[in-house]
Amino acid sequence: MVKAAHETRKMIIDxxxxxxxxxxxxxxxxGANIRRVRRLMAYGYDNCAAFGRVYLTEDHSACALVLFPDRKRTSLKTxxxxxxxxxxxxxxxxLFRVLKRESVIKSHHPKAxxxxxxxxxxxxxxxxxxxGSALLDIIIEDAAVANRPVYLETSTIENIAFYKKHGLEVTGEVQFGYKLFLINNYRK
Known part of the structure; x- marks a missing residue:
């Protein structure tokens, strides 16, 4: 795993x-506009670089953005x-539809x-x-060391088996005109 740096930002976003x-x-x-998707990934990268962790494999073929929501702070930049x-x-x-969607999703996040x-x-x-498997294993291991459960959502039903293979489980789903599966290794 290499530490993501500003020089790798474009590669990760790509x-x-x-x-x-x-x-x-x-x-x-x-929407389906690729420029908007790219900007969303840039937004995610910037937030995770500031308030989480950005992962990149040694061969630069896989990456992940992990946010630590409890560390996120509001500033002029954010x-x-x-x-x-x-x-x-x-x-x-x-905007209001997306804000409502995000509110519903966040209501399922762990409190800790x-x-x-x-x-x-x-x-x-x-x-x-x-x-992807090797990268996910590292993310789960890093989270365990930090005593943090891993939480994510997916709308891609084919990805559920991938996450289950790594010890994560579907703990719920939300309907937004498509199913969004809530996945984590959080133990209450």
Whole structure:
């Protein structure tokens, strides 16, 4: 695993944009416009670099954005990031629908500190070679060392078996015109 640096930001955003371009949950936020998807990934990268962790494999073929929500702080910079997200990604017409969606999702988050696996992606040309599995194992291990459960959502039903294979479980689902599966290793 290499430490993500500003020099790898574009590469990480490229991988995640390709991996999530057709994701239902991402499209609910920014539509099918690839530039908006790219901007969403940049927003995620910036937040996770500031308030979480950005993972990148040694061969630069897989990456993940993990946020520590309890560490997130409001500043002029984060307000500007949020405004840019509204104007350049979500759009004013979808803003209240997206805010309501995010509120519903957050109502299912654990109350104690946790590691929010916001995005994990593998370069499509190298998928199926265990890169995502190895990366997820590291994320789960890092979270265990920090005594934080891992939490994520997916709208891609095919990914559920992948997460279950790594000890995560579906603990609920939310309907938004598509199913969003709530997945974690949180033990109450």
């Amino acid at each position: 991988i995640l944009t390709l991996a999530f371009a057709e994701n239902k949950s991402v499209q609910a936020v920014c 307000i500007l990031w949020d405004l840019k997200l509204v104007v350049k990604v979500i759009g004013l017409t979808k 500190p946790f590691s929010y696996l916001w995005f994990i992606g593998v370069d499509p040309s190298t998928q199926g070679r265990g890169k």
